[in-house]
Amino acid sequence: MIGAGMIFDETYRPFFENVRRDGLFSRTTGPCDVELAAVASRTGRRAAAYRAEAGDRIGDFEVIVEPDVMRQVLGAGVDFVCVATPDHRHFDMARDALDAGKHVLVEKPSVLSLQELDELSRLATSNGVLAKVVYHKLLDPDHKKLRTLVADGVLRHVNNGYCSLLEPKQVSGTQFAEWIQGRNPGTYVAVHYIKLIDFTFGGRLTGVACSGQRGIVGPANGTTWDSIQLRLIYAYPSGREAAFDIHTSWVTPDNFPGYVEQEVQFRFDNGVWNGHSRKRGVECTVEGRTPIELKTTMNNHYNGAFLEPNGHRSRRGYGIEALEWFAREVAHVEFGGPASARRERLDAARGLAYNDLSADRQVVAAVQAMEAILDRAARGRPNGFVRVNGPAGGLEWLEPGGASELLYEPAV
Numbered sequence: 001m002i003g004a005g006m007i008f009d010e011t012y013r014p015f016f017e018n019v020r021r022d023g024l025f026s027r028t029t030g031p032c033d034v035e036l037a038a039v040a041s042r043t044g045r046r047a048a049a050y051r052a053e054a055g056d057r058i059g060d061f062e063v064i065v066e067p068d069v070m071r072q073v074l075g076a077g078v079d080f081v082c083v084a085t086p087d088h089r090h091f092d093m094a095r096d097a098l099d100a101g102k103h104v105l106v107e108k109p110s111v112l113s114l115q116e117l118d119e120l121s122r123l124a125t126s127n128g129v130l131a132k133v134v135y136h137k138l139l140d141p142d143h144k145k146l147r148t149l150v151a152d153g154v155l156r157h158v159n160n161g162y163c164s165l166l167e168p169k170q171v172s173g174t175q176f177a178e179w180i181q182g183r184n185p186g187t188y189v190a191v192h193y194i195k196l197i198d199f200t201f202g203g204r205l206t207g208v209a210c211s212g213q214r215g216i217v218g219p220a221n222g223t224t225w226d227s228i229q230l231r232l233i234y235a236y237p238s239g240r241e242a243a244f245d246i247h248t249s250w251v252t253p254d255n256f257p258g259y260v261e262q263e264v265q266f267r268f269d270n271g272v273w274n275g276h277s278r279k280r281g282v283e284c285t286v287e288g289r290t291p292i293e294l295k296t297t298m299n300n301h302y303n304g305a306f307l308e309p310n311g312h313r314s315r316r317g318y319g320i321e322a323l324e325w326f327a328r329e330v331a332h333v334e335f336g337g338p339a340s341a342r343r344e345r346l347d348a349a350r351g352l353a354y355n356d357l358s359a360d361r362q363v364v365a366a367v368q369a370m371e372a373i374l375d376r377a378a379r380g381r382p383n384g385f386v387r388v389n390g391p392a393g394g395l396e397w398l399e400p401g402g403a404s405e406l407l408y409e410p411a412v
């Protein structure tokens with residue numbers, strides 16, 4: 001495990017504890033043990049405190065700190081590596097792990113450019129291992145239902161839609177203080193919805209526009225962004241187009257009732273889908289505890305702590321399930337049949353578009369385009385647009401008035 005921050009606490013810790021207790025089982029693999037072997041982070045403090053506090057729930061993993069993190073992790077004898085470092089530090093870690101022939105699971109956004117994606121895909125292919133990314137929102141039951149209705153033709157042809165995800169100020173002000181310089185909330189969270197749109201509706205990404213605001217997290221003329229408005233244009237085999245607006249922020253007041261505000265609306269030829277992930281029916285007030293310590297409108301589907309009817313305590317939800325699915329895919333590749341058929345099992349696992357890096361091209365293209373537009377805006381060249389697979393190449397940044405720059409030459 002590389003990174004021991006917020007997402008490690010929320011999803012990886014419960015995953016590793018659950019799987020240590022229960023193992024993984026399928027008829028093809030038989031029982032598999034999964035042990036957390038090592039946790040690497042900048043200081044090692046949180047990992048060491050966790051190891052001491054969790055005791056036998058997690059076991060005696062190695063606590064690793066810089067320098068030369070990956071060499072130490074590999075020395076712990078790992079079979080797969082999970083990368084949950086800040087967004088712009090995914091690539092190096094994922095590359096080194098794949099280069100060493102390890103399966104890799106990387107947090108979203110997988111990487112920030114198609115050049116990086118190409119390199120990781122090449123290593124995964126040449127070393128015969130899996131390179132996958134965590135998009136747990138695809139496992140959210142509401143999003144699964146949306147996709148089911150689209151796949152079954154109940155909702156027909158998406159025309160346009162919007163998504164918003166608003167994070168509290170605490171995230172930009174405290175949580176990410178170490179790495180927020182030069183970063184933006186769009187790459188951090190819009191990517192969930194870019195993938196949802198890409199995976200659910202299919203289609204071909206043709207253009208990306210983006211605007212943003214500064215002045216709260218950093219200076220009004222700096223490179224660190226408070227909020228971002230992203231627009232994606234898609235084309236479909238029918239010859240028709242759709243547009244999607246994704247608004248994100250990490251400067252929403254901390255006492256906002258939902259803590260993280262997430263909403264989508266998609267309009268179809270014959271219907272409208274409205275989703276609000278924090279209004280699934282529960283609203284709870286506890287004097288002195290909500291909305292900061294406890295959430296008023298809690299999402300009990302993502303990652304909740306429960307007293308089960310049989311008396312057991314559990315942590316469960318789609319955030320944890322997404323990690324288990326990956327571990328099951330690794331187990332199936334390695335132990336799901338004869339060694340002679342490993343190649344077929346590997347190809348089948350790599351064919352899963354929901355999490356395989358090879359199916360993340362349009363998402364990474366959108367992220368790279370957004371980063372490029374924001375970078376140029378911060379340098380006094382606002383209102384850029386990125387054309388995808390146009391006459392000049394895969395990704396071309398265009399400035400109003402005529403200037404252009406090729407960001408990625410091969411086809412997206």
Ligand SMILES: NC(=O)c1ccc[n+]([C@@H]2O[C@H](COP(=O)([O-])OP(=O)(O)OC[C@H]3O[C@@H](n4cnc5c(N)ncnc54)[C@H](O)[C@@H]3O)[C@@H](O)[C@H]2O)c1
Nearest residue numbers: 003004005006007008040041042084085086087107108109
């Ligand atoms: N799937 C989700 O919904 C979700 C939610 C939150 C975060 N994330 C993603 O997870 C990643 C981590 O986010 P977070 O919220 O846990 O961040 P965080 O700042 O809380 O934690 C980052 C961790 O990475 C470690 N780290 C940083 N640089 C390192 C390096 N060079 N070598 C080793 N360790 C290093 C830090 O010590 C820290 O433990 C980000 O990419 C983020 O986008 C995903």
